Amino acid sequence: xxxxxxxxxxxxxxxxxxxxxxxxxxxxxxxxxxxxxxxxxxxxxxxxxxxxxxxxxxxxxxxxxxxxxxxxxxxxxxxxxxxxxxxxxxxxxxxxxxxxxxxxxxxxxxxxxxxxxxxxxxxxxxxxxxxxxxxxxxxxxxxxxxxxxxxxxxxxxxxxxxxxxxxxxxxxxxxxxxxxxxxxxxxxxxxxxxxxxxxxxxxxxxxxxxxxxxxxxxxxxxxxxxxxxxxxxxxxxxxxxxxxxxxxxxxxxxxxxxxxxxxxxxxxxxxxxxxxxxxxxxxxxxxxxxxxxxxxxxxxxxxxxxxxxxxxxxxxxxxxxxx
Ligand code: SF4
Numbered sequence: 082x083x084x085x086x087x088x089x090x091x092x093x094x095x096x097x098x099x100x101x102x103x104x105x106x107x108x109x110x111x112x113x114x115x116x117x118x119x120x121x122x123x124x125x126x127x128x129x130x131x132x133x134x135x136x137x138x139x140x141x142x143x144x145x146x147x148x149x150x151x152x153x154x155x156x157x158x159x160x161x162x163x164x165x166x167x168x169x170x171x172x173x174x175x176x177x178x179x180x181x182x183x184x185x186x187x188x189x190x191x192x193x194x195x196x197x198x199x200x201x202x203x204x205x206x207x208x209x210x211x212x213x214x215x216x217x218x219x220x221x222x223x224x225x226x227x228x229x230x231x232x233x234x235x236x237x238x239x240x241x242x243x244x245x246x247x248x249x250x251x252x253x254x255x256x257x258x259x260x261x262x263x264x265x266x267x268x269x270x271x272x273x274x275x276x277x278x279x280x281x282x283x284x285x286x287x288x289x290x291x292x293x294x295x296x297x298x299x300x301x302x303x304x305x306x307x308x309x310x311x312x313x314x315x316x317x318x319x320x321x322x323x324x325x326x327x328x329x330x331x332x333x334x335x336x337x338x339x340x341x342x343x344x345x346x347x348x349x350x351x352x353x354x355x356x357x358x359x360x361x362x363x364x365x366x367x368x369x370x371x372x373x374x375x376x377x378x379x380x381x382x383x384x385x386x387x388x389x390x391x392x393x394x395x396x397x398x399x400x401x402x403x404x
Contacts, residue, residue, distance in 0.1 A: 104375050108133055111155050112162040115186060119174045122182075123368055123404035127217075128174070129182040130167050132160055135194040137187030139221075142260035143290070143328075143336035145376050146186040160199035164206075178210055184219035184244070191224045204237045217283070219244040221263065222271020230278045243275050247284040250309035251291075251302060258291050259336070269313060276317035283322040284310055285370065288353050290328055292336070292345040300352055307360055307367070322404075323360070326370035327353045330381030337381070350383040354397050361400075368401045 097103075104116045116131040136150035168175070183203065189195045207213055216239045225243065234241055247268065248259055255261045275282050286306045289299035307323055314321035327348045330337045339345075353369055360367050371394070373382045383389060 111159040113166055114163040117167045119171045126177050126179045127182055128178050132163055132185040134185045143334055145331045145334050150186055157196040157199040160196055164203050178213050180215040181213055182217040188220035188224045189218050190220040204233050207237050215240045215242055217242040217244050225274045227274050227277050242281040242283055244283045247310050248287045249290050250306045254291050272313055272317055276319050281320045285324045285326050288325055288327045289348040292340040292343040296352055299348055303356055311365055323367040324370045325357050325367055327383045329373040329377040331376045347383050349386045349388045350393055351388045368404045369397050
């Protein structure tokens with residue numbers, strides 16, 4: 082055994098800053114973002130930044146993210162300090178970046194939570210990074226303003242990908258179980274705006290979003306949701322990618338309470354993988370969301386199910402690597 086402890090040091094660094102860098106913490110220091118990572122994202126060099134801004138104005142029943150963020154306004158200067166901090170941290174990687182993901186655990190286009198001057202300044206700065214071809218913005222679709230999005234494309238000279246939660250095609254689950262407050266009609270109006278601006282879409286679909294579902298019902302429901310959203314995107318010529326998210330029990334949410342009282346079992350990763358493989362064979366661009374963002378105990382995730390093994394997890398990671 083080496084006397085220099087190099088491997089031990091590297092292991093602890095890798096755990097802290099590698100792909101499983103923890104993202105569950107809340108930060109009171111407004112000069113730092115919630116999270117950032119330079120990562121290989123499905124074959125692309127991505128810089129993902131979760132800005133620390135005023136919290137999402139929604140409180141969907143399954144989501145604990147807003148509680149992590151500030152209830153007060155976070156100034157343009159503070160947001161830009163967060164950005165500069167990240168740039169400093171990743172300075173040796175700037176020349177290889179191919180995309181930048183801008184998120185704030187809510188909607189970056191909501192002007193009541195993310196200072197628009199800060200966003201414009203960040204976007205403008207990315208023009209310097211000529212290798213970056215795409216900017217990814219996480220937002221609910223209702224906050225897309227066509228003129229503003231066109232301006233974003235113009236000042237950055239990049240392709241735009243809108244990252245948003247679709248979750249399910251089932252209106253009852255959307256409204257009553259998830260509390261999304263986004264009827265299908267308004268999601269479709271949002272898709273029209275995505276199409277108008279020739280943007281791309283990446284959208285989350287929840288696998289087993291109702292605590293009343295069986296495993297086999299979950300399979301059918303997720304497939305119907307994928308088919309629904311891909312059909313709607315194809316009608317509008319929107320390039321679409323699906324992130325299929327195995328539902329997890331996000332602690333202390335109303336959804337978690339409902340799940341506990343119904344002895345809910347999270348989805349089986351083997352089912353999620355099977356559906357994702359089937360859809361990819363049909364030509365859908367799809368990958369699996371394997372993180373619970375530090376918001377759930379292991380037993381409240383697919384890792385708590387009887388089919389789970391690291392071999393299965395590796396198969397899912399392999400699946401994602403061929404995106
Ligand atoms: S799911 Fe999105 S819109 Fe709903 S509370 Fe969470 S961050 Fe806000």
